[in-house]
Amino acid sequence: MYVYDEYDQQLLNERVAQFKGQMERYLAGKIAEDEFLPLRLQNGIYVQRYAPMLRVAVPYGQMNSAQMRALARVAREYDKGYAHFSTRQNVQFNWPKLEQCPQILADLAEVQMHAVQTSGNCIRNTTTDEYAGVIAEETVDPRPYCEIIRQWSTFHPEFAFLPRKFKIAVNAVPGADRAAIQVHDIGVNIIRNAEGQIGYRILVGGGLGRTPIVGEEIRSFLPEEDLLTYLDAVIRVYNQFGRRDNKYKARIKILVKALGVERMAELVEAEWERIKNGDSKLTAAELERVKKHFTDPAYKALSDEPAELTSARAENAAFARWLQRNVRAHKQAGYAIVTLTLKQKGTPPGDVTAEQMDQIAMLADKYSFGEIRSTHQQNLVLADVEQSELFALWQEAKALGLATPTLGLLTDMICCPGGDFCALANAKSIPVAEAIQLRFDDLDYLHDLGEIDLNISGCMNACGHHHVGNIGVLGVDKKGEEFYQISLGGNAGENTSLGKILGPSFARDQMPDIIAKILDFYVAKRSEGETFLETYRRIGHDPFKEAIYGPAH
Numbered sequence: 001m002y003v004y005d006e007y008d009q010q011l012l013n014e015r016v017a018q019f020k021g022q023m024e025r026y027l028a029g030k031i032a033e034d035e036f037l038p039l040r041l042q043n044g045i046y047v048q049r050y051a052p053m054l055r056v057a058v059p060y061g062q063m064n065s066a067q068m069r070a071l072a073r074v075a076r077e078y079d080k081g082y083a084h085f086s087t088r089q090n091v092q093f094n095w096p097k098l099e100q101c102p103q104i105l106a107d108l109a110e111v112q113m114h115a116v117q118t119s120g121n122c123i124r125n126t127t128t129d130e131y132a133g134v135i136a137e138e139t140v141d142p143r144p145y146c147e148i149i150r151q152w153s154t155f156h157p158e159f160a161f162l163p164r165k166f167k168i169a170v171n172a173v174p175g176a177d178r179a180a181i182q183v184h185d186i187g188v189n190i191i192r193n194a195e196g197q198i199g200y201r202i203l204v205g206g207g208l209g210r211t212p213i214v215g216e217e218i219r220s221f222l223p224e225e226d227l228l229t230y231l232d233a234v235i236r237v238y239n240q241f242g243r244r245d246n247k248y249k250a251r252i253k254i255l256v257k258a259l260g261v262e263r264m265a266e267l268v269e270a271e272w273e274r275i276k277n278g279d280s281k282l283t284a285a286e287l288e289r290v291k292k293h294f295t296d297p298a299y300k301a302l303s304d305e306p307a308e309l310t311s312a313r314a315e316n317a318a319f320a321r322w323l324q325r326n327v328r329a330h331k332q333a334g335y336a337i338v339t340l341t342l343k344q345k346g347t348p349p350g351d352v353t354a355e356q357m358d359q360i361a362m363l364a365d366k367y368s369f370g371e372i373r374s375t376h377q378q379n380l381v382l383a384d385v386e387q388s389e390l391f392a393l394w395q396e397a398k399a400l401g402l403a404t405p406t407l408g409l410l411t412d413m414i415c416c417p418g419g420d421f422c423a424l425a426n427a428k429s430i431p432v433a434e435a436i437q438l439r440f441d442d443l444d445y446l447h448d449l450g451e452i453d454l455n456i457s458g459c460m461n462a463c464g465h466h467h468v469g470n471i472g473v474l475g476v477d478k479k480g481e482e483f484y485q486i487s488l489g490g491n492a493g494e495n496t497s498l499g500k501i502l503g504p505s506f507a508r509d510q511m512p513d514i515i516a517k518i519l520d521f522y523v524a525k526r527s528e529g530e531t532f533l534e535t536y537r538r539i540g541h542d543p544f545k546e547a548i549y550g551p552a553h
Protein backbone atom coordinates (compact mmCIF):
# COMPACT_ATOMS: atom_id res chain seq x y z
CA MET A 1 0.00 0.00 0.00
CA TYR A 2 1.03 3.61 -0.42
CA VAL A 3 3.36 4.84 2.33
CA TYR A 4 3.66 8.57 2.92
CA ASP A 5 6.97 10.23 2.13
CA GLU A 6 8.38 13.22 4.02
CA TYR A 7 6.41 15.61 1.84
CA ASP A 8 3.09 13.87 2.56
CA GLN A 9 3.82 13.74 6.30
CA GLN A 10 4.84 17.40 6.42
CA LEU A 11 1.60 18.42 4.73
CA LEU A 12 -0.37 16.35 7.24
CA ASN A 13 1.51 17.67 10.28
CA GLU A 14 1.05 21.25 9.12
CA ARG A 15 -2.69 20.67 8.67
CA VAL A 16 -2.97 19.25 12.21
CA ALA A 17 -1.17 22.25 13.68
CA GLN A 18 -3.28 24.65 11.62
CA PHE A 19 -6.55 23.11 12.80
CA LYS A 20 -5.38 23.03 16.42
CA GLY A 21 -4.91 26.81 16.23
CA GLN A 22 -8.29 27.27 14.57
CA MET A 23 -10.00 25.22 17.27
CA GLU A 24 -8.28 27.19 20.05
CA ARG A 25 -9.41 30.49 18.54
CA TYR A 26 -12.96 29.17 18.09
CA LEU A 27 -13.19 27.96 21.68
CA ALA A 28 -11.82 31.33 22.83
CA GLY A 29 -14.58 33.12 20.92
CA LYS A 30 -12.20 34.63 18.38
CA ILE A 31 -13.79 32.79 15.43
CA ALA A 32 -17.55 32.95 14.92
CA GLU A 33 -19.68 29.83 14.44
CA ASP A 34 -20.28 30.49 10.74
CA GLU A 35 -16.59 31.16 10.19
CA PHE A 36 -15.63 27.95 11.98
CA LEU A 37 -18.12 25.81 10.02
CA PRO A 38 -16.03 25.38 6.82
CA LEU A 39 -12.87 24.92 8.90
CA ARG A 40 -14.26 21.99 10.90
CA LEU A 41 -15.86 20.46 7.80
CA GLN A 42 -12.51 20.55 6.02
CA ASN A 43 -11.20 18.49 8.92
CA GLY A 44 -13.98 15.92 8.90
CA ILE A 45 -16.14 17.20 11.76
CA TYR A 46 -19.93 17.37 11.56
CA VAL A 47 -22.21 18.47 14.37
CA GLN A 48 -24.76 15.70 14.75
CA ARG A 49 -27.83 15.14 16.87
CA TYR A 50 -26.03 14.51 20.15
CA ALA A 51 -22.31 15.08 19.58
CA PRO A 52 -19.79 15.92 16.85
CA MET A 53 -19.09 13.18 14.34
CA LEU A 54 -15.51 12.80 13.14
CA ARG A 55 -15.09 11.09 9.77
CA VAL A 56 -11.60 9.67 9.17
CA ALA A 57 -10.37 9.02 5.63
CA VAL A 58 -9.48 5.51 4.51
CA PRO A 59 -8.18 6.14 0.97
CA TYR A 60 -9.82 3.63 -1.41
CA GLY A 61 -10.54 1.52 1.68
CA GLN A 62 -6.98 0.39 2.35
CA MET A 63 -5.25 0.55 5.73
CA ASN A 64 -2.62 -1.35 7.72
CA SER A 65 -2.72 -2.98 11.14
CA ALA A 66 -1.02 -0.03 12.86
CA GLN A 67 -3.72 2.26 11.53
CA MET A 68 -6.46 -0.10 12.70
CA ARG A 69 -4.93 -0.14 16.18
CA ALA A 70 -4.82 3.66 16.14
CA LEU A 71 -8.52 3.71 15.28
CA ALA A 72 -9.15 1.34 18.18
CA ARG A 73 -7.31 3.70 20.54
CA VAL A 74 -9.43 6.62 19.36
CA ALA A 75 -12.61 4.59 19.92
CA ARG A 76 -11.46 3.61 23.39
CA GLU A 77 -9.96 6.89 24.62
CA TYR A 78 -12.11 9.52 22.91
CA ASP A 79 -15.38 7.82 21.97
CA LYS A 80 -17.71 5.18 23.41
CA GLY A 81 -15.58 2.19 22.51
CA TYR A 82 -16.63 1.58 18.93
CA ALA A 83 -16.42 2.99 15.41
CA HIS A 84 -18.62 2.84 12.31
CA PHE A 85 -17.41 1.91 8.81
CA SER A 86 -19.37 3.83 6.19
CA THR A 87 -20.36 3.20 2.58
CA ARG A 88 -17.58 5.61 1.55
CA GLN A 89 -15.03 3.07 2.91
CA ASN A 90 -14.25 5.62 5.64
CA VAL A 91 -14.61 5.26 9.41
CA GLN A 92 -16.73 7.50 11.66
CA PHE A 93 -16.67 8.27 15.37
CA ASN A 94 -20.01 9.46 16.73
CA TRP A 95 -19.16 10.69 20.21
CA PRO A 96 -15.85 12.63 20.35
CA LYS A 97 -15.73 15.92 22.22
CA LEU A 98 -15.24 18.83 19.84
CA GLU A 99 -12.29 20.20 21.78
CA GLN A 100 -10.54 16.80 21.61
CA CYS A 101 -10.70 16.50 17.84
CA PRO A 102 -7.36 18.26 17.18
CA GLN A 103 -5.61 15.79 19.51
CA ILE A 104 -7.38 12.84 17.82
CA LEU A 105 -6.16 14.10 14.45
CA ALA A 106 -2.65 14.52 15.87
CA ASP A 107 -2.72 10.93 17.14
CA LEU A 108 -3.95 9.65 13.78
CA ALA A 109 -1.32 11.65 11.89
CA GLU A 110 1.34 9.54 13.61
CA VAL A 111 0.07 6.57 11.58
CA GLN A 112 -0.56 8.61 8.42
CA MET A 113 -4.32 8.92 8.89
CA HIS A 114 -6.37 12.10 8.68
CA ALA A 115 -9.81 13.57 8.08
CA VAL A 116 -8.86 15.97 5.29
CA GLN A 117 -11.66 16.40 2.74
CA THR A 118 -13.93 13.83 4.33
CA SER A 119 -16.56 16.57 4.63
CA GLY A 120 -17.39 19.87 2.95
CA ASN A 121 -17.94 20.81 -0.68
CA CYS A 122 -14.76 19.29 -2.03
CA ILE A 123 -13.51 16.10 -3.70
CA ARG A 124 -14.14 13.29 -1.21
CA ASN A 125 -12.46 9.94 -0.73
CA THR A 126 -12.06 8.07 -4.02
CA THR A 127 -13.45 4.54 -3.70
CA THR A 128 -12.77 1.32 -5.55
CA ASP A 129 -13.15 -2.45 -5.50
CA GLU A 130 -12.19 -3.95 -2.14
CA TYR A 131 -10.63 -6.86 -4.06
CA ALA A 132 -8.37 -4.56 -6.11
CA GLY A 133 -4.99 -6.05 -6.92
CA VAL A 134 -5.83 -9.56 -5.75
CA ILE A 135 -8.40 -10.82 -8.28
CA ALA A 136 -7.46 -12.27 -11.64
CA GLU A 137 -10.26 -10.74 -13.71
CA GLU A 138 -9.36 -7.05 -13.35
CA THR A 139 -7.77 -5.17 -16.26
CA VAL A 140 -5.15 -3.62 -13.98
CA ASP A 141 -4.85 -2.88 -10.27
CA PRO A 142 -6.99 0.28 -9.86
CA ARG A 143 -5.34 1.37 -6.58
CA PRO A 144 -2.44 3.33 -8.14
CA TYR A 145 -4.95 5.35 -10.17
CA CYS A 146 -6.97 6.02 -6.99
CA GLU A 147 -3.79 7.15 -5.25
CA ILE A 148 -2.94 9.45 -8.16
CA ILE A 149 -6.42 10.96 -7.87
CA ARG A 150 -5.96 11.28 -4.09
CA GLN A 151 -2.69 13.17 -4.46
CA TRP A 152 -4.11 15.40 -7.19
CA SER A 153 -7.30 16.23 -5.31
CA THR A 154 -5.86 16.71 -1.80
CA PHE A 155 -5.60 20.44 -1.07
CA HIS A 156 -6.40 21.20 -4.73
CA PRO A 157 -6.67 24.99 -4.49
CA GLU A 158 -9.21 25.34 -7.29
CA PHE A 159 -11.63 22.72 -5.96
CA ALA A 160 -11.75 23.48 -2.23
CA PHE A 161 -15.19 25.14 -2.47
CA LEU A 162 -17.19 23.36 -5.12
CA PRO A 163 -20.96 23.87 -5.42
CA ARG A 164 -21.39 20.60 -3.47
CA LYS A 165 -19.47 17.53 -2.33
CA PHE A 166 -17.89 15.53 -5.16
CA LYS A 167 -17.34 11.79 -5.32
CA ILE A 168 -15.24 9.68 -7.69
CA ALA A 169 -15.16 5.89 -7.96
CA VAL A 170 -12.87 3.64 -9.99
CA ASN A 171 -13.61 0.18 -11.41
CA ALA A 172 -11.22 -2.08 -13.30
CA VAL A 173 -13.17 -5.31 -13.82
CA PRO A 174 -14.46 -5.86 -17.38
CA GLY A 175 -18.16 -6.58 -17.57
CA ALA A 176 -18.79 -5.63 -13.94
CA ASP A 177 -19.15 -2.56 -11.78
CA ARG A 178 -17.30 -3.39 -8.58
CA ALA A 179 -17.37 0.15 -7.17
CA ALA A 180 -20.85 1.46 -8.02
CA ILE A 181 -19.24 3.89 -10.47
CA GLN A 182 -22.57 4.52 -12.21
CA VAL A 183 -23.96 6.34 -9.18
CA HIS A 184 -20.99 8.65 -8.60
CA ASP A 185 -20.32 12.20 -9.73
CA ILE A 186 -17.55 10.78 -11.90
CA GLY A 187 -17.19 7.08 -12.60
CA VAL A 188 -13.83 5.93 -13.98
CA ASN A 189 -13.83 2.54 -15.67
CA ILE A 190 -10.29 1.39 -16.49
CA ILE A 191 -10.31 -0.47 -19.80
CA ARG A 192 -8.12 -1.57 -22.70
CA ASN A 193 -8.83 -0.45 -26.26
CA ALA A 194 -8.58 -2.62 -29.36
CA GLU A 195 -4.83 -1.98 -29.47
CA GLY A 196 -4.42 -3.19 -25.88
CA GLN A 197 -3.69 0.29 -24.51
CA ILE A 198 -4.84 1.20 -21.01
CA GLY A 199 -7.34 4.02 -20.77
CA TYR A 200 -10.62 5.02 -19.17
CA ARG A 201 -14.32 5.09 -19.94
CA ILE A 202 -15.62 8.18 -18.14
CA LEU A 203 -19.15 8.53 -16.73
CA VAL A 204 -20.56 11.73 -15.22
CA GLY A 205 -23.65 12.86 -13.42
CA GLY A 206 -24.54 9.81 -11.37
CA GLY A 207 -25.58 10.02 -7.75
CA LEU A 208 -28.15 9.08 -5.14
CA GLY A 209 -29.74 11.44 -2.59
CA ARG A 210 -33.05 13.21 -3.19
CA THR A 211 -32.58 13.12 -7.00
CA PRO A 212 -31.11 9.71 -7.83
CA ILE A 213 -29.63 9.48 -11.33
CA VAL A 214 -27.51 6.86 -13.11
CA GLY A 215 -24.43 8.46 -14.66
CA GLU A 216 -23.94 8.69 -18.41
CA GLU A 217 -20.89 8.12 -20.59
CA ILE A 218 -19.11 11.31 -21.50
CA ARG A 219 -16.06 9.70 -23.10
CA SER A 220 -15.70 6.15 -24.36
CA PHE A 221 -11.89 6.02 -24.21
CA LEU A 222 -9.51 8.43 -22.52
CA PRO A 223 -5.77 7.71 -22.84
CA GLU A 224 -4.00 6.71 -19.63
CA GLU A 225 -1.84 9.83 -19.42
CA ASP A 226 -4.86 12.15 -19.59
CA LEU A 227 -6.67 11.06 -16.42
CA LEU A 228 -5.98 14.15 -14.33
CA THR A 229 -6.32 16.73 -17.09
CA TYR A 230 -9.73 15.29 -18.00
CA LEU A 231 -10.89 15.19 -14.36
CA ASP A 232 -9.69 18.78 -14.11
CA ALA A 233 -11.79 19.69 -17.13
CA VAL A 234 -14.96 18.00 -15.84
CA ILE A 235 -14.72 19.60 -12.42
CA ARG A 236 -13.82 23.01 -13.85
CA VAL A 237 -17.01 22.94 -15.92
CA TYR A 238 -18.97 21.87 -12.85
CA ASN A 239 -17.29 24.53 -10.71
CA GLN A 240 -18.21 27.20 -13.25
CA PHE A 241 -21.75 26.17 -14.17
CA GLY A 242 -22.99 24.19 -11.15
CA ARG A 243 -25.71 25.89 -9.13
CA ARG A 244 -24.79 27.50 -5.82
CA ASP A 245 -28.15 29.09 -5.04
CA ASN A 246 -29.82 25.85 -3.91
CA LYS A 247 -27.80 23.08 -2.30
CA TYR A 248 -30.41 20.51 -3.30
CA LYS A 249 -29.77 21.33 -6.95
CA ALA A 250 -26.03 21.84 -6.72
CA ARG A 251 -24.64 18.37 -7.51
CA ILE A 252 -23.12 17.76 -10.94
CA LYS A 253 -25.95 15.33 -11.75
CA ILE A 254 -28.37 18.26 -11.79
CA LEU A 255 -26.05 20.22 -14.10
CA VAL A 256 -25.73 17.27 -16.49
CA LYS A 257 -29.49 16.76 -16.43
CA ALA A 258 -30.10 20.44 -17.16
CA LEU A 259 -27.53 20.71 -19.95
CA GLY A 260 -27.92 17.23 -21.40
CA VAL A 261 -24.92 14.91 -21.54
CA GLU A 262 -24.05 15.96 -25.11
CA ARG A 263 -23.74 19.65 -24.16
CA MET A 264 -21.86 18.70 -20.98
CA ALA A 265 -19.44 16.70 -23.11
CA GLU A 266 -18.93 19.65 -25.47
CA LEU A 267 -18.06 21.95 -22.58
CA VAL A 268 -15.70 19.42 -21.01
CA GLU A 269 -13.95 18.63 -24.29
CA ALA A 270 -13.48 22.34 -25.00
CA GLU A 271 -11.97 22.89 -21.56
CA TRP A 272 -9.83 19.75 -21.84
CA GLU A 273 -8.49 20.81 -25.23
CA ARG A 274 -7.17 23.95 -23.57
CA ILE A 275 -5.41 22.18 -20.66
CA LYS A 276 -4.76 18.62 -21.87
CA ASN A 277 -1.03 19.14 -22.34
CA GLY A 278 -0.54 21.07 -19.12
CA ASP A 279 1.36 20.21 -15.97
CA SER A 280 -1.21 17.64 -14.83
CA LYS A 281 -0.55 15.31 -17.76
CA LEU A 282 0.59 12.01 -16.32
CA THR A 283 4.07 10.95 -17.30
CA ALA A 284 5.25 7.36 -17.49
CA ALA A 285 7.67 8.13 -14.66
CA GLU A 286 4.90 9.40 -12.39
CA LEU A 287 2.70 6.41 -13.11
CA GLU A 288 5.61 4.10 -12.35
CA ARG A 289 6.44 5.98 -9.13
CA VAL A 290 2.98 5.42 -7.73
CA LYS A 291 2.59 1.86 -9.05
CA LYS A 292 5.74 0.83 -7.15
CA HIS A 293 3.78 1.28 -3.92
CA PHE A 294 1.32 -1.43 -4.96
CA THR A 295 3.57 -4.35 -5.81
CA ASP A 296 2.58 -7.82 -4.61
CA PRO A 297 3.61 -8.88 -1.09
CA ALA A 298 6.04 -11.78 -0.61
CA TYR A 299 3.74 -14.58 -1.70
CA LYS A 300 4.95 -18.14 -1.22
CA ALA A 301 4.93 -20.66 -4.07
CA LEU A 302 1.84 -22.65 -3.11
CA SER A 303 -0.79 -24.82 -4.74
CA ASP A 304 -4.54 -24.33 -4.61
CA GLU A 305 -6.72 -26.49 -2.36
CA PRO A 306 -4.12 -27.84 0.08
CA ALA A 307 -4.95 -31.08 1.88
CA GLU A 308 -5.69 -29.39 5.22
CA LEU A 309 -8.28 -27.14 3.56
CA THR A 310 -9.96 -30.05 1.80
CA SER A 311 -10.24 -32.10 5.00
CA ALA A 312 -11.45 -29.18 7.11
CA ARG A 313 -14.08 -28.34 4.51
CA ALA A 314 -15.30 -31.96 4.47
CA GLU A 315 -15.38 -32.31 8.24
CA ASN A 316 -17.00 -29.03 9.26
CA ALA A 317 -20.22 -27.90 7.58
CA ALA A 318 -20.16 -24.46 9.22
CA PHE A 319 -16.65 -23.84 7.94
CA ALA A 320 -17.67 -25.02 4.47
CA ARG A 321 -20.59 -22.57 4.51
CA TRP A 322 -18.29 -19.72 5.49
CA LEU A 323 -15.90 -20.65 2.68
CA GLN A 324 -18.76 -20.63 0.23
CA ARG A 325 -20.06 -17.19 1.21
CA ASN A 326 -17.20 -15.17 2.67
CA VAL A 327 -14.08 -16.43 0.87
CA ARG A 328 -13.18 -15.54 -2.70
CA ALA A 329 -10.63 -16.83 -5.20
CA HIS A 330 -7.25 -15.06 -5.26
CA LYS A 331 -5.10 -14.43 -8.31
CA GLN A 332 -2.18 -16.12 -6.54
CA ALA A 333 -2.30 -19.91 -6.23
CA GLY A 334 -2.63 -21.10 -2.63
CA TYR A 335 -4.12 -17.81 -1.35
CA ALA A 336 -7.67 -16.59 -0.71
CA ILE A 337 -9.54 -13.33 -0.05
CA VAL A 338 -11.56 -13.28 3.18
CA THR A 339 -14.36 -10.90 4.11
CA LEU A 340 -14.96 -10.31 7.82
CA THR A 341 -18.62 -9.37 8.09
CA LEU A 342 -19.52 -6.45 10.37
CA LYS A 343 -23.14 -7.61 10.46
CA GLN A 344 -23.29 -9.39 13.79
CA LYS A 345 -26.84 -9.88 15.03
CA GLY A 346 -27.75 -7.17 17.52
CA THR A 347 -25.02 -4.80 16.28
CA PRO A 348 -25.64 -1.91 13.84
CA PRO A 349 -24.24 -2.76 10.39
CA GLY A 350 -20.70 -1.42 10.00
CA ASP A 351 -20.11 -0.99 13.73
CA VAL A 352 -17.02 -2.55 15.31
CA THR A 353 -15.73 -2.31 18.87
CA ALA A 354 -12.25 -1.19 19.90
CA GLU A 355 -11.50 -4.71 21.10
CA GLN A 356 -12.58 -6.17 17.76
CA MET A 357 -10.43 -3.61 15.91
CA ASP A 358 -7.38 -4.63 17.92
CA GLN A 359 -8.11 -8.27 17.17
CA ILE A 360 -8.65 -7.53 13.46
CA ALA A 361 -5.23 -5.85 13.40
CA MET A 362 -3.82 -8.99 15.00
CA LEU A 363 -5.51 -11.18 12.38
CA ALA A 364 -4.14 -8.99 9.59
CA ASP A 365 -0.60 -9.32 10.95
CA LYS A 366 -0.98 -13.04 11.48
CA TYR A 367 -2.72 -13.97 8.24
CA SER A 368 -2.60 -11.16 5.64
CA PHE A 369 0.67 -9.21 5.50
CA GLY A 370 -0.70 -6.66 7.97
CA GLU A 371 -3.21 -5.12 5.57
CA ILE A 372 -6.98 -4.59 5.82
CA ARG A 373 -9.56 -3.20 3.39
CA SER A 374 -12.91 -1.60 4.19
CA THR A 375 -15.77 -2.15 1.76
CA HIS A 376 -18.63 0.04 0.60
CA GLN A 377 -20.93 -2.72 1.90
CA GLN A 378 -19.59 -1.91 5.41
CA ASN A 379 -17.41 -5.00 5.90
CA LEU A 380 -13.65 -5.59 6.21
CA VAL A 381 -11.40 -7.70 4.00
CA LEU A 382 -8.18 -9.63 4.60
CA ALA A 383 -6.93 -9.88 1.03
CA ASP A 384 -3.97 -12.27 1.19
CA VAL A 385 -4.70 -15.33 3.33
CA GLU A 386 -2.96 -18.65 2.72
CA GLN A 387 -5.57 -21.30 2.01
CA SER A 388 -3.94 -23.61 4.52
CA GLU A 389 -4.62 -20.98 7.22
CA LEU A 390 -8.30 -20.46 6.44
CA PHE A 391 -9.61 -22.85 9.08
CA ALA A 392 -7.50 -21.26 11.82
CA LEU A 393 -8.56 -17.77 10.71
CA TRP A 394 -12.22 -18.81 10.63
CA GLN A 395 -12.05 -20.08 14.20
CA GLU A 396 -10.52 -16.84 15.47
CA ALA A 397 -12.87 -14.63 13.44
CA LYS A 398 -15.88 -16.63 14.59
CA ALA A 399 -14.92 -16.10 18.22
CA LEU A 400 -14.89 -12.35 17.53
CA GLY A 401 -18.33 -12.38 15.86
CA LEU A 402 -16.81 -11.55 12.49
CA ALA A 403 -17.45 -14.78 10.58
CA THR A 404 -21.20 -14.69 10.00
CA PRO A 405 -21.52 -16.58 6.67
CA THR A 406 -23.95 -14.11 5.13
CA LEU A 407 -21.90 -12.03 2.70
CA GLY A 408 -24.21 -10.86 -0.07
CA LEU A 409 -27.31 -12.26 1.61
CA LEU A 410 -30.33 -10.47 3.07
CA THR A 411 -28.85 -9.69 6.48
CA ASP A 412 -25.54 -8.44 5.03
CA MET A 413 -27.35 -5.14 4.68
CA ILE A 414 -26.09 -1.62 4.20
CA CYS A 415 -27.45 0.78 6.81
CA CYS A 416 -26.70 4.42 7.63
CA PRO A 417 -26.54 5.58 11.29
CA GLY A 418 -29.98 7.18 10.83
CA GLY A 419 -31.88 9.07 13.50
CA ASP A 420 -29.97 7.48 16.35
CA PHE A 421 -27.08 9.84 15.54
CA CYS A 422 -27.59 11.91 12.40
CA ALA A 423 -29.26 15.31 12.66
CA LEU A 424 -30.37 15.07 9.03
CA ALA A 425 -32.29 11.81 9.42
CA ASN A 426 -36.08 11.66 9.29
CA ALA A 427 -36.22 8.27 10.95
CA LYS A 428 -34.12 5.72 12.76
CA SER A 429 -32.59 3.06 10.55
CA ILE A 430 -30.62 0.94 13.03
CA PRO A 431 -33.72 -0.49 14.80
CA VAL A 432 -35.14 -1.51 11.41
CA ALA A 433 -31.90 -3.28 10.53
CA GLU A 434 -31.85 -4.99 13.91
CA ALA A 435 -35.47 -6.15 13.62
CA ILE A 436 -34.79 -7.64 10.18
CA GLN A 437 -31.59 -9.32 11.40
CA LEU A 438 -33.48 -10.85 14.32
CA ARG A 439 -36.41 -11.99 12.18
CA PHE A 440 -34.29 -13.55 9.42
CA ASP A 441 -31.54 -15.32 11.35
CA ASP A 442 -32.04 -18.82 9.92
CA LEU A 443 -28.94 -19.48 7.84
CA ASP A 444 -30.58 -22.23 5.77
CA TYR A 445 -33.37 -19.82 4.80
CA LEU A 446 -30.93 -17.01 4.01
CA HIS A 447 -28.81 -19.26 1.82
CA ASP A 448 -31.91 -20.57 0.07
CA LEU A 449 -33.00 -17.01 -0.72
CA GLY A 450 -29.65 -16.35 -2.38
CA GLU A 451 -28.07 -12.98 -3.03
CA ILE A 452 -30.22 -9.97 -2.10
CA ASP A 453 -29.03 -6.43 -1.45
CA LEU A 454 -31.12 -4.78 1.28
CA ASN A 455 -30.12 -1.16 1.84
CA ILE A 456 -31.55 1.17 4.51
CA SER A 457 -31.36 4.97 4.71
CA GLY A 458 -32.77 7.21 7.42
CA CYS A 459 -33.43 10.09 5.00
CA MET A 460 -33.35 11.18 1.36
CA ASN A 461 -29.61 11.86 1.52
CA ALA A 462 -29.29 8.10 0.90
CA CYS A 463 -26.13 7.37 2.88
CA GLY A 464 -27.49 3.81 3.07
CA HIS A 465 -27.76 3.65 -0.76
CA HIS A 466 -31.41 2.58 -0.58
CA HIS A 467 -32.01 3.57 -4.22
CA VAL A 468 -29.70 0.79 -5.44
CA GLY A 469 -30.81 -1.90 -3.01
CA ASN A 470 -32.70 -4.82 -4.54
CA ILE A 471 -34.91 -4.01 -1.58
CA GLY A 472 -34.51 -0.42 -0.46
CA VAL A 473 -35.85 1.04 2.78
CA LEU A 474 -36.16 4.80 3.28
CA GLY A 475 -37.10 6.43 6.58
CA VAL A 476 -39.69 9.20 6.17
CA ASP A 477 -41.35 11.62 8.56
CA LYS A 478 -45.15 11.90 8.59
CA LYS A 479 -46.35 14.61 10.93
CA GLY A 480 -43.69 13.75 13.47
CA GLU A 481 -44.09 9.98 13.15
CA GLU A 482 -41.43 7.72 11.65
CA PHE A 483 -42.50 5.58 8.68
CA TYR A 484 -40.61 3.54 6.10
CA GLN A 485 -41.00 3.52 2.33
CA ILE A 486 -39.92 0.45 0.38
CA SER A 487 -38.49 0.38 -3.14
CA LEU A 488 -37.72 -2.69 -5.25
CA GLY A 489 -35.43 -3.44 -8.17
CA GLY A 490 -32.43 -1.24 -7.38
CA ASN A 491 -28.99 -2.50 -8.27
CA ALA A 492 -25.44 -1.13 -8.03
CA GLY A 493 -23.81 -3.72 -10.28
CA GLU A 494 -22.99 -3.54 -13.98
CA ASN A 495 -26.63 -3.09 -14.96
CA THR A 496 -27.26 -0.35 -12.45
CA SER A 497 -30.88 0.50 -11.79
CA LEU A 498 -32.78 2.66 -9.34
CA GLY A 499 -35.44 1.06 -7.19
CA LYS A 500 -39.10 1.80 -7.82
CA ILE A 501 -41.24 2.78 -4.85
CA LEU A 502 -43.62 0.00 -3.87
CA GLY A 503 -46.43 2.07 -2.37
CA PRO A 504 -47.50 3.76 0.86
CA SER A 505 -45.01 3.57 3.71
CA PHE A 506 -45.20 1.34 6.78
CA ALA A 507 -44.74 1.75 10.52
CA ARG A 508 -41.49 0.46 11.98
CA ASP A 509 -43.05 -2.51 13.72
CA GLN A 510 -44.57 -3.67 10.41
CA MET A 511 -41.24 -3.83 8.58
CA PRO A 512 -40.18 -7.43 9.34
CA ASP A 513 -43.61 -8.72 8.25
CA ILE A 514 -43.57 -6.67 5.06
CA ILE A 515 -40.07 -7.85 4.16
CA ALA A 516 -41.25 -11.42 4.83
CA LYS A 517 -44.20 -10.91 2.44
CA ILE A 518 -41.87 -9.65 -0.29
CA LEU A 519 -39.55 -12.61 0.20
CA ASP A 520 -42.40 -15.13 0.27
CA PHE A 521 -43.69 -13.76 -3.03
CA TYR A 522 -40.22 -13.95 -4.55
CA VAL A 523 -39.80 -17.57 -3.43
CA ALA A 524 -43.19 -18.46 -4.87
CA LYS A 525 -42.47 -16.86 -8.24
CA ARG A 526 -38.76 -17.51 -8.80
CA SER A 527 -37.51 -19.89 -11.45
CA GLU A 528 -34.74 -22.37 -10.79
CA GLY A 529 -31.50 -20.56 -9.93
CA GLU A 530 -33.02 -17.10 -10.30
CA THR A 531 -31.94 -14.31 -7.94
CA PHE A 532 -34.37 -11.87 -6.35
CA LEU A 533 -33.37 -9.14 -8.82
CA GLU A 534 -33.73 -11.46 -11.80
CA THR A 535 -37.20 -12.51 -10.67
CA TYR A 536 -38.24 -8.90 -10.10
CA ARG A 537 -37.01 -7.86 -13.54
CA ARG A 538 -38.74 -10.82 -15.19
CA ILE A 539 -42.19 -10.48 -13.65
CA GLY A 540 -42.20 -6.73 -13.08
CA HIS A 541 -43.14 -4.36 -10.28
CA ASP A 542 -46.92 -4.61 -10.16
CA PRO A 543 -47.18 -8.28 -9.08
CA PHE A 544 -44.97 -7.49 -6.06
CA LYS A 545 -47.10 -4.46 -5.27
CA GLU A 546 -50.30 -6.45 -5.49
CA ALA A 547 -48.84 -9.16 -3.27
CA ILE A 548 -48.16 -6.58 -0.55
CA TYR A 549 -51.09 -4.18 -0.83
CA GLY A 550 -53.74 -6.34 -2.51
CA PRO A 551 -55.59 -5.93 -5.85
CA ALA A 552 -57.10 -2.56 -4.86
CA HIS A 553 -53.71 -0.94 -5.40
